[in-house]
Amino acid sequence: MKKxxxxxxxxxxIVALTVQPAQAHRxxxxxxxxxxxxxxxxxxxxxxxxxxVFYFQHQPLRLDGVKAIAPDGVExxxxxxxxxxxxxxxxxxxxxxxxxxxxxxxxxxxGTYMLNGKEERLPRGVTTATLAERIPxxxxxxxxxxxxxxxxxxxxxxxPSLDVFKLENKGIEFVPVTHPNDLVNGEAxxxxxxxxxxxxxxxxxxxxxxxxxxxxxxxxxxLKTDAEGKVTINWTMAGMYWxxxxxxRAEGAAPAPSRASYVGTxxxxxx
Amino acid sequence: xxxxxxALLIGGTAGLGSVFAAPVMAAAPTTMDVTVNxxxxxxxxxxxxxxxxxVEKQGEAPKTVAVWYDFxxxxxxxxxxxxxxxxxxxVSGRSMTFxxxxxxxxxxxxGSHKIxxxxxxxxxxxxxxxxxxxxxxxxVGGRELLRIPFTWPARAGSxxxxxxxxxxxxxxxxxx
Numbered sequence: 073m074k075k076x077x078x079x080x081x082x083x084x085x086i087v088a089l090t091v092q093p094a095q096a097h098r099x100x101x102x103x104x105x106x107x108x109x110x111x112x113x114x115x116x117x118x119x120x121x122x123x124x125v126f127y128f129q130h131q132p133l134r135l136d137g138v139k140a141i142a143p144d145g146v147e148x149x150x151x152x153x154x155x156x157x158x159x160x161x162x163x164x165x166x167x168x169x170x171x172x173x174x175x176x177x178x179x180x181x182x183g184t185y186m187l188n189g190k191e192e193r194l195p196r197g198v199t200t201a202t203l204a205e206r207i208p209x210x211x212x213x214x215x216x217x218x219x220x221x222x223x224x225x226x227x228x229x230x231x232p233s234l235d236v237f238k239l240e241n242k243g244i245e246f247v248p249v250t251h252p253n254d255l256v257n258g259e260a261x262x263x264x265x266x267x268x269x270x271x272x273x274x275x276x277x278x279x280x281x282x283x284x285x286x287x288x289x290x291x292x293x294x295l296k297t298d299a300e301g302k303v304t305i306n307w308t309m310a311g312m313y314w315x316x317x318x319x320x321r322a323e324g325a326a327p328a329p330s331r332a333s334y335v336g337t338x339x340x341x342x343x
Numbered sequence: 344x345x346x347x348x349x350a351l352l353i354g355g356t357a358g359l360g361s362v363f364a365a366p367v368m369a370a371a372p373t374t375m376d377v378t379v380n381x382x383x384x385x386x387x388x389x390x391x392x393x394x395x396x397x398v399e400k401q402g403e404a405p406k407t408v409a410v411w412y413d414f415x416x417x418x419x420x421x422x423x424x425x426x427x428x429x430x431x432x433x434v435s436g437r438s439m440t441f442x443x444x445x446x447x448x449x450x451x452x453x454g455s456h457k458i459x460x461x462x463x464x465x466x467x468x469x470x471x472x473x474x475x476x477x478x479x480x481x482x483v484g485g486r487e488l489l490r491i492p493f494t495w496p497a498r499a500g501s502x503x504x505x506x507x508x509x510x511x512x513x514x515x516x517x518x519x
Contacts, residue, residue: 107426107429107432107437108423109422109423109424109425109426109432109436109437110419110420110422110423110424110425111418111419111420111422112418112420112423113423228437230437230438231437231438232437254433256433341429341433342429343429343430343433
């Protein structure tokens with residue numbers, strides 16, 4: 073009896089742990105500028121995981137999966153990478169005009185299987201590539217779910233361009249309707265989010281303006297994508313915004329349903 | 344010279360004056376003079392403002408007619424802050440390359456400055472309603488934007504003004 077309760081509690085704890093990054097703490101990348109002019113153009117980016125956007129006060133975001141894509145689609149080098157106690161940071165030399173995408177995509181597999189009459193849970197950090205070797209011989213009732221988490225931001229030198237928004241048809245992907253570097257307070261913006269390349273109605277879209285340390289009201293907007301995958305956002309102020317898109321929690325689903333999330337940092341200008 | 348002929352027009356009664364004035368009145372204005380006052384500010388660190396001038400007409404792409412910035416710094420470094428003239432950058436600047444011939448010039452010191460544009464420079468060849476927009480942004484300072492509507496064909500003489508409150512003083516236009 074006691075053991076049963078403990079087991080249940082532990083399972084709950086593990087579930088909570090795997091859900092944690094999307095729920096309790098917010099991941100973000102904060103570029104020093106999103107709209108740039110000039111000939112020798114750089115941005116520096118802070119990357120962290122914290123409750124309050126955009127204050128680095130909890131954990132750094134690991135840079136292993138972070139990539140920068142130049143306007144022509146070619147991957148560019150992250151310079152001066154460093155990871156400190158509370159944040160990671162890196163520089164990017166924007167040597168091509170147009171829109172750059174700074175992005176990470178993390179894919180992980182969670183799940184359970186039965187071994188010798190006991191249910192076992194996959195450890196953290198399993199990917200689709202390592203899944204086969206993590207499931208022991210003789211395991212049955214293997215149930216797995218893939219979680220795809222994207223974290224992105226966009227910066228533009230000169231005129232905004234669209235070539236970096238190529239779809240991989242995996243997880244939740246951002247499609248500009250309004251360009252992400254052409255956002256102005258007082259003008260509604262429309263974005264489109266696709267799940268595995270397809271529009272899905274009802275993806276949860278959370279919009280939070282930065283600077284929440286200095287106000288009482290979080291100012292969170294909870295929106296949903298429509299049948300075309302679109303969502304229209306009315307900005308409440310100028311500044312940096314944190315936008316999180318998640319798949320709705322499946323009701324009565326398998327123990328490890330597939331999930332996807334998207335996090336983006338957007339700057340809204342005051343004209 | 345310009346002032347004199349306008350004085351004659353306004354005076355208008357002297358026989359000799361009207362003889363000289365008549366040909367000027369007959370010809371439609373071809374030039375806009377913009378007088379810009381850059382306020383003298385008592386601040387610890389002062390840099391001359393960047394100022395952009397552009398012309399808007401409904402349904403047409405805005406046309407940049409002048410940009411005052413640090414255009415002569417080594418390696419074109421002064422272009423880094425062009426984007427601080429945010430509205431201009433969005434509507435026109437970001438699609439241009441710098442230095443821009445006939446558009447780029449140096450920043451101006453506090454005081455009154457006159458800058459002139461031909462009708463062709465303004466992109467105002469078609470008759471209609473236009474707006475001259477002037478936006479100033481100052482390093483370690485603020486930003487201000489003024490709009491002065493005008494129509495073309497224009498009437499000779501004063502053609503409207505706008506009073507700045509922070510980064511710009513009085514901006515006025517006149518046609519000749």
